């Protein structure tokens with residue numbers, strides 16, 4: 530039995546089809562990522578799996594239980610950290626955890642061993658109101674609350690959005706520790722660097738899954754030579770590359786533009802010559818290895834082309 534299995538799930542909000550026939554399964558003890566931009570349908574999938582929304586069509590099972598027929602049992606065995614508003618801002622740190630414990634008929638002490646690595650960092654502030662905590666501390670508190678009844682499956686919807694880089698890193702370390710406790714984790718994120726922390730990922734766009742695999746295998750599907758190009762004027766560079774007759778894809782990435790070319794054999798010099806012929810002084814053109822973000826952008830582009 531897979532802890533999570535979704536078969537051809539559909540969900541619409543009025544005329545808007547948010548989830549368009551999605552299927553995926555998650556093995557026990559895996560850290561599985563739903564990766565995609567805002568509006569891809571990630572939250573809708575979380576709401577279906579945590580029994581807060583019914584799918585219009587298709588089936589979703591958690592721990593072998595049906596999200597519609599067996600919702601009461603599912604709720605006892607899963608932890609959910611929604612994207613926002615999961616804490617009571619006007620209760621203290623300790624009161625929030627105690628409240629979530631009482632909802633599940635348990636106590637902080639009974640489950641302290643599981644939350645200890647996370648909650649111990651909050652204990653010095655246990656009397657502080659949740660509303661007065663920093664983003665990173667709120668996130669730790671929300672995770673403590675989601676774990677207080679020792680769930681077998683943990684659902685984390687964009688847990689690191691709006692959290693500083695150090696707290697994000699710590700958070701992922703915590704998730705790896707929870708995995709060792711054999712908790713199955715479904716986590717969503719819009720950050721591609723976090724995708725690489727997952728055992729498997731589903732890349733989502735517009736209510737559909739474009740690819741499911743390990744981050745390494747997804748990245749290997751990018752076959753073309755990728756170039757990172759930089760000039761003084763990035764906006765002008767993008768325009769020039771987009772109007773280059775051999776351009777295949779042009780994507781801004783930080784201070785660089787990532788570029789692929791339609792030609793089989795292309796050298797950095799070819800691209801430099803073209804840019805110089807358009808008046809660009811000293812362009813930097815470097816061959817680089819693609820990462821999962823490049824692969825995702827490519828898959829999204831292909832999807833748009835086929836539509």
Ligand SMILES: Nc1ncnc2c1ncn2[C@@H]1O[C@H](COP(=O)(O)OP(=O)(O)OP(=O)(O)O)[C@@H](O)[C@H]1O
Pocket residue numbers: 542543545546547565566567568569570571572573574687
């Ligand atoms: N209650 C609702 N009524 C109408 N449309 C909705 C509702 N909830 C979500 N949607 C739409 O459904 C689509 C999927 O939303 P969903 O929240 O599942 O995506 P997401 O990937 O979680 O993105 P986000 O990070 O923005 O929440 C979006 O286009 C969204 O605008």
